Amino acid sequence: MSKGQRDHGAAILAGPALGAGELGAQPSAAEPLGEREPRTAGREPREERQFLPGVTPLRPEPYHRYAVDGIVAASPAMQEIIGLVQKIAESDATTVLIQGESGTGKEVLARALHQWSARRHAPFVAVSCTALQETLVASEFFGHERGAFTDAKAPKRGLFELANGGTLLLDEIGDMPLRAQAKLLRAIEMKAFTRVGGVREIRVDIRIIATTNRNLARLVVNGTFREDLYYRLKVIPLSLPPLRDRPEDILPLARHFLTQYARSAGKATLGFAPRAERRLTEYPWPGN
Numbered sequence: 001m002s003k004g005q006r007d008h009g010a011a012i013l014a015g016p017a018l019g020a021g022e023l024g025a026q027p028s029a030a031e032p033l034g035e036r037e038p039r040t041a042g043r044e045p046r047e048e049r050q051f052l053p054g055v056t057p058l059r060p061e062p063y064h065r066y067a068v069d070g071i072v073a074a075s076p077a078m079q080e081i082i083g084l085v086q087k088i089a090e091s092d093a094t095t096v097l098i099q100g101e102s103g104t105g106k107e108v109l110a111r112a113l114h115q116w117s118a119r120r121h122a123p124f125v126a127v128s129c130t131a132l133q134e135t136l137v138a139s140e141f142f143g144h145e146r147g148a149f150t151d152a153k154a155p156k157r158g159l160f161e162l163a164n165g166g167t168l169l170l171d172e173i174g175d176m177p178l179r180a181q182a183k184l185l186r187a188i189e190m191k192a193f194t195r196v197g198g199v200r201e202i203r204v205d206i207r208i209i210a211t212t213n214r215n216l217a218r219l220v221v222n223g224t225f226r227e228d229l230y231y232r233l234k235v236i237p238l239s240l241p242p243l244r245d246r247p248e249d250i251l252p253l254a255r256h257f258l259t260q261y262a263r264s265a266g267k268a269t270l271g272f273a274p275r276a277e278r279r280l281t282e283y284p285w286p287g288n
Helices: 003-008 076-090 106-116 134-142 178-190 216-222 227-233 247-264 274-282
Strands: 096-100 124-128 167-171 192-194 201-203 207-212 236-240
Touching: 076 106, 076 236, 096 106, 106 124, 106 167, 106 207, 106 236, 134 178, 134 192, 178 192, 178 227, 216 227, 247 274
Parallel strands: 096 207, 096 236, 124 167, 167 207
Antiparallel strands: 192 201
C-alpha cells in the first residue's frame, strides 16, 4: 500500500448513504458554533461556513486513534485481525485466504499485509478473477511468446512475472473458471510456469493472497472449486466480519470519511451531532 493509500484508505467501504432526514436532522442548515466576526475596513470578511443538517463543527474524537496504516479498527475483532496480519507479514511467503462479505475491506487488508512485509518495495499486483476470460487465463497469468496465437505479435509478461518479488492478489478467487484453477494450482505449487507458446520454465518468488465473498468449502462440495487449490490457498485463513457485527467501528469510520471530505474541500474538521451519531450506529449498513 502506497503512502497515499495509507492516508486515504479505510478498511470498510461505506454502504448506501443515510440522508439528512434519516439522521433526524432539521430541514435548515446548522449555524457554525460561535458568533460571526464583524467586517471591518481593510480586512477580508471571514468565510461564513454552512454545515449540512446533522453535522456540527464539534471537535471530533480523532479517528486515527484506531487507525493502523489507514485501516480504521476500534472493535476487538478488527484489532485482533490487524495483530494477526502484522504477524503474518513477518513470514515472507505464507499464502493467505481472506474471506468476507463485499465491502468489508478485503483488498485494503491485503495491501496492508504487503506493505507491512519485507516485500513492500516490490510490486503489488491485483487481478479480478471475476473478469478473467477462461480462454485467456493462461496468457493473463503466465504471459505469452510472439506467435503463440493470432494476435500475439510480441512477447508479453504475465501477472506472475509482473509480481515477481512481491505480492499477487487473486481477488474473488471463487469466481475463477474451474478449468483455469488447475493451471493456477500448478504455478503456485511449483513456483514456476511457462509462457504460452514458450518452452523455457520461469521461476518466481511471490506471495499469493486470495480474497472471496463466497463460501469456498461449499463450492468444493458442489464441484465448482478444486479441493486441492482450496487447501493450497487457505494456509492462513482470515475472516473479516461485516460492519453490522462490529458497531464499535462505525463512528471511527464515519469520522475518518468526514475528515477526508473536509480536507479535500478545504474546510475545517467537523464532527457529528449526537442524534446523527445515534442514527449511524443504529443503521444496519447493508453492503457494508
